[in-house]
Amino acid sequence: MNEPKKRILLISCFFYPQNRIPVLRIGQWAKYWASQGHDVTVLTTKKYDFMGPFGLKEKLPKEVTVVEVPYLPAWLLKRIKKSGKQGQDTIPAETSKTEARSSTLHSKVRSLRNHIGSMLDIHDLWVAPAYKAGLRLLALDHYDVIVSSYSPPATHVVASKLKKKHPNIIWFADFRDLWVNNHITSAKGIFKLFEQAKERRTLHDRADAIITVSRPLAADLQSRHPTLPVWVIENGFDPQEFPTWVQSVSAGQQLNGTITICYAGTIYPNRRDPTPLFNAVNDLIDAKLISPNKVSIEFYGQNERELNEIIQRTRANRHNIIKIKGFVNRPASLEAQRKSNLLLLLESSEPGAKGMLTGKVFEYLVSGTPILAVGIDNTHAAGELLEKTGTGFCSTDTEELKKLLLAAIESNQFRFYRPRKDLIAKYSREKQAQSIIDRLRALQGAPSC
Incomplete structure (x- = not known):
């Protein structure tokens, strides 16, 4: 039987053409919801130059409407543009100094985040204009569900405010990673109390369900929100992007006496740290x-400075085995993974990271290349997945x-x-998108397909 189509308002600060892993989860849900016959509106940030890297392209169905909302005040935008222009005009020596200052500032911000967590984020400036844009959308059309990520x-603050104004709409709050207890930017002391209060105030009595990517993250969220359903919908892969994945994972590999190891992603010193592998090879x-x-x-990837710091500190490249390729576009990244003999997955061994299950893992799964996870074991969600699917070693x-x-x-061979x-x-991703629609229909009292 033909089910009526759903109207979905998807709220995300990350979206195409940003070349970021979070874009894939949201963007591919939107694509498959539309291809399944539903209407999707994406409420997202205006993509300013500093929000790059860009270049991630996807031909979305016509049923997907993207609404970008500007949020930077004119004076701040002018200052950012002026800073960027000055950076382009500097001579190489001055450019190096500028990059060094930028890296220092980045390190200070990261250090600050280790204390204040998610408090005082630049995207907070987006809340008010995005809320107004959301109200206009809800005034023009009936929506069945809001999904914020x-x-x-x-993103959740905007969704919460819209839900308060339109209490009959269903709201699913998606957590790709944790807000409170985030293992990379976890607030401490009084800031953690503020963070906990903000999360509770945002979700309590408003969200209809929470979605997250792994069982450990689900348990953490359920402990703080015991009255809400918490569903696990992992990250995944797009079968249209990997049409020959079955053949790839079936082919097997011969090493021919050499090993090329590939890492595509972000480096976090003392967290996502390749030092154990460097030590082993050396x-x-x-x-x-x-x-x-x-x-x-x-x-x-983009973290060349952090990687170089690790290499210099440990003399890891004394045999010239490490090649830093820098940032490349997605097709080039996937091609590098395909040509490698071993894919490196890095994650922190600390307890707070046990539930981390990034989109990169699933990209690796369908590559046809064995995976080596350094820093974790099979008690971590990623390690458990690799062991269960027979694709990796931890x-x-x-x-x-x-x-x-x-x-x-x-x-x-491995x-x-x-x-x-x-x-x-x-x-x-196609099956996961359908799973969310099935859960929506169940909440609305309609039978699933």
């Missing part, structure tokens, strides 16, 4: 168990990594790689 907190070379030309570790120990790499070079295609298929 964290981070930043502004120890093997120092012991003359492998030749330096047998191993190459390639990094794709380690926190340098000696264990040495044995793994040496055995792989000697046998020309013996742990036995992918379960039936389990991998469950993480299709």
Whole structure:
């Protein structure tokens, strides 16, 4: 039977053409909801130049309408543009000084975030104009559901205010990662009390359900919001972007005596830290168990300064095994992953990171390339997933990594790689988008398809 189409208001600060992993979860939900016959309106931030990198393109169905809302005051925008112009006009030596100052400022902001958490985010300026834009949309059309996706907190705050004004609309609050208890930007002391109060005030008596990406994150959210349903809808992959994934994971790999290791993502010193792998490879070379030309570790991403700091501190590139490729567009990143022999996944071993399950993991799953997760074990959501699907190996120990790499070079294969295609298929974005619609229909009292 034909079910009536739904009208969905999707609220996210991240959206195309930003080349950011969070865009994929939201953008692909929007695409598949539209392809399933629903109307989708995306309420998002105006994409200012400083919000890059850009270049992530997706041909969205005509049923997807994107509403970008400006939010920076004119004086601030003028100052940002002036700063950018000055940066373009500086000579190389001055540019280096500018980059150094920028890095210092970035480090100070990160340090501050370790105390204040999500408080005082620039996207807070977006709340008022986005709320007004949302009210205009709800006045023009009937919407069945609002889906807002964290981070930043502004998305949920806007959704909460709209729900208060229109209490009959259903609201699903999606958490790609945690607001309170975030393992990277977790507030401390009195700021944590403020953060907890803001999250509770935003969600309490307004959200109809919470969505998150893993069971550990779901347990954390449920403990703070015991009256709300909390659903796990993991990150996933787009089957249209990876049409030959079944063949890729079935093909198997031969190493031919060499290993190219690829990391595509963000580096966080002392959290997402590749040092154990660096130590393992260098120890093997120092012991003359492998030749330096047998191993190459390639990094794709924006955190070149942080990575260089780690390398210099540990003398990790004394054998010239580390190649820093910098930021590349998505097709180039996926091609690098496909050509590699081993994909590196980095995550923190601290308890607060046990529930982290980023979109990058699922991109790796369908690559057809074995995955090495450093810093975690199978008690972490990502480690459990890799073990369950037969696609990866987890380690926190340098000696264990040495044995793994040496055995792989000697046998020309990673013996742990036995992918379960039936389990991998469950993480299709298309199926996940349909799952949310089914839950919406259940709340509305209609049978699911």
